[in-house]
Amino acid sequence: MSGTTITEHDDAHGGNGGRDGQDGEDTGGAEGTGGAADTPDGLPDALRRLLPRIALVVAAGAGALLSVGAFLGVYVRPTSDDWCALWKARDMGPLGITSDFYRTQNGRVTNAFLTGLLYSDDMRGPKLLPAFLIVTLGAGLLLLAREALRALRLPFPVVATATAVLVLEALLFLAGTRSYQVLLWAPATLSHTLPSVLGVWAALSGVWAARSHRPWARSVAVGSAVLLGAAAGTLSEPFVAMSGLLAATAAVLCLPRLRLGHDRFASTWCAAWCLGLVIGSVVLFVSPGARWRRAQQPKRPLSLSEIGATFHDWARVWETIGGQWAYAGALAAGVLLGLAVALPSRPAAGPRSTPRPPRGALLVIAVLPVPLIALGSLVTVYGLRGGYGAGGWTYARAWTSFLVPFLVALCGYGAWLGHRIGRRLGARSALAALAAGIAGVVAVAGTAALVSPTRTLTTSTVARSLAWDRQDSGIRAEAAAGRAEVTYRPLLIGGLAEPFFTTVYARDWVAQCAARYYGVDRLRRP
Numbered sequence: 001m002s003g004t005t006i007t008e009h010d011d012a013h014g015g016n017g018g019r020d021g022q023d024g025e026d027t028g029g030a031e032g033t034g035g036a037a038d039t040p041d042g043l044p045d046a047l048r049r050l051l052p053r054i055a056l057v058v059a060a061g062a063g064a065l066l067s068v069g070a071f072l073g074v075y076v077r078p079t080s081d082d083w084c085a086l087w088k089a090r091d092m093g094p095l096g097i098t099s100d101f102y103r104t105q106n107g108r109v110t111n112a113f114l115t116g117l118l119y120s121d122d123m124r125g126p127k128l129l130p131a132f133l134i135v136t137l138g139a140g141l142l143l144l145a146r147e148a149l150r151a152l153r154l155p156f157p158v159v160a161t162a163t164a165v166l167v168l169e170a171l172l173f174l175a176g177t178r179s180y181q182v183l184l185w186a187p188a189t190l191s192h193t194l195p196s197v198l199g200v201w202a203a204l205s206g207v208w209a210a211r212s213h214r215p216w217a218r219s220v221a222v223g224s225a226v227l228l229g230a231a232a233g234t235l236s237e238p239f240v241a242m243s244g245l246l247a248a249t250a251a252v253l254c255l256p257r258l259r260l261g262h263d264r265f266a267s268t269w270c271a272a273w274c275l276g277l278v279i280g281s282v283v284l285f286v287s288p289g290a291r292w293r294r295a296q297q298p299k300r301p302l303s304l305s306e307i308g309a310t311f312h313d314w315a316r317v318w319e320t321i322g323g324q325w326a327y328a329g330a331l332a333a334g335v336l337l338g339l340a341v342a343l344p345s346r347p348a349a350g351p352r353s354t355p356r357p358p359r360g361a362l363l364v365i366a367v368l369p370v371p372l373i374a375l376g377s378l379v380t381v382y383g384l385r386g387g388y389g390a391g392g393w394t395y396a397r398a399w400t401s402f403l404v405p406f407l408v409a410l411c412g413y414g415a416w417l418g419h420r421i422g423r424r425l426g427a428r429s430a431l432a433a434l435a436a437g438i439a440g441v442v443a444v445a446g447t448a449a450l451v452s453p454t455r456t457l458t459t460s461t462v463a464r465s466l467a468w469d470r471q472d473s474g475i476r477a478e479a480a481a482g483r484a485e486v487t488y489r490p491l492l493i494g495g496l497a498e499p500f501f502t503t504v505y506a507r508d509w510v511a512q513c514a515a516r517y518y519g520v521d522r523l524r525r526p
Helices: 045-075 081-105 109-118 124-151 158-174 179-184 186-212 215-233 237-253 265-286 288-296 304-322 325-342 359-367 369-388 396-424 429-448 451-480 509-518
Strands: 485-487 522-524
Touching: 045 124, 045 158, 045 179, 045 325, 045 429, 045 451, 081 109, 081 186, 081 288, 081 509, 109 124, 109 186, 109 265, 124 158, 124 179, 124 186, 158 179, 158 325, 158 396, 158 429, 158 451, 179 186, 179 396, 179 451, 186 215, 186 237, 186 265, 186 396, 215 237, 215 265, 237 265, 237 359, 237 369, 237 396, 265 288, 304 369, 304 396, 325 396, 325 429, 359 369, 359 396, 369 396, 396 429, 451 485, 451 509, 509 522
Parallel strands: 485 522
Antiparallel strands: none
8 A cells, every 4th residue: 555554664124133123122232331341342353263263164064964874866766655656647637646645545645646646757756856845945044044143133153054954954864763765755745744844934934924915915824724734634644743832832922911922923923833733634534534543543542551561661862862962062053043043243224124033932942842842742652652552652753843843943952042142152263163162063973974874875875776777677677577466575764664575475565566567467486
């Protein structure tokens, strides 16, 4: 069967940089002293030149790893659900495969329609998808960071921000336990990686509409939020849980009474996104395909033992993540960003169109990511347990929904720390330079830790593609000669299923899909 099956083998303006000193808030400059030795502008030029150079070294390493990951898409070959998606997209088309998913598979109609489009030209789409994900997610995060700094009336250091984004992406795609599935295997990236890209760009559209103050633009943005939310609701259940928590919290925080927004647009947009998520989730839940899927793994009663087991699995997830010390690179890249913001080469220019958020509100925003990410990940683990059984927590491809905000939060906390260091140690530039050097070393080390898994991923992906191409040529020759049965040798990769993953051929959906792709009756072992 295709889709995600019951085993792992399925699936407006910049501010003044906070230098006015008139509103009594800490804005990143001197605290009302006006002394040149205590302000960022009093720092030696050497430190300002050092930061971009450190950032460029880190960016070069992370960018090189991401380039390798994007290029590996060329060597992607069918495995597991790819086999089913290929023949269904060829024989049914996008609308036919959408109907099939809705009626018989899992109800994820957006997922199905995108699958039909992606596989419409055989494997060309899946080969290009990794590069598309890296570019679109990186561009979205860079623009979102610019908007966040603008809202805080802080400078936008392009090099340091781009470095933080590249490090974050490298960690997301290459630091986990299932990097092949998270980056290169299209059925998983459509379900668990693409939704984060969709969420980032949806948030950007809302921010841009809020800044435009044009009624028609805001109406379009709210309507788009409903539509995109509904699409996400039939794309990935873990993403629905995580993005719904974030959007609902943002809707409350952006109420005018809390002084984080000028009007109710931000809250309205977030509410529209949540409404779309609810609509999509309802469509998915009541679909015949979702009912069939739930029947394959009967729901366990919510007992104390089940709750305890869920928390145990949740702890194991975070133990696994915590064991990847390379994630410290996100914190270090954030420190570099914070230092660059606190020590700009020139003041940020532009009119102050929005007031700086209240200090108390900023504190709440700083603390909230921890409980929200913890709760979102717990809901994800609970869903994985219900869908896949006791081993569901190991399906690391589904962790992407909360790993993205986790990495962004790590980077944000690092930026806050770097900003505080830059302001407090501004007059003692040697200490600030030392902090920049330490952050650079940690960021480089975190990136370097990804070299070995990237080499392993490259070796296995390229070797399998060469072996697969040789075998594919032989199978096609046998099929062209009129053979009803052809020989297939399983080529395992990424912990995914290949033909003959089970000894009972009638239950071997991978072999059956591969046979239909080649137009033969049956595959046989060598």
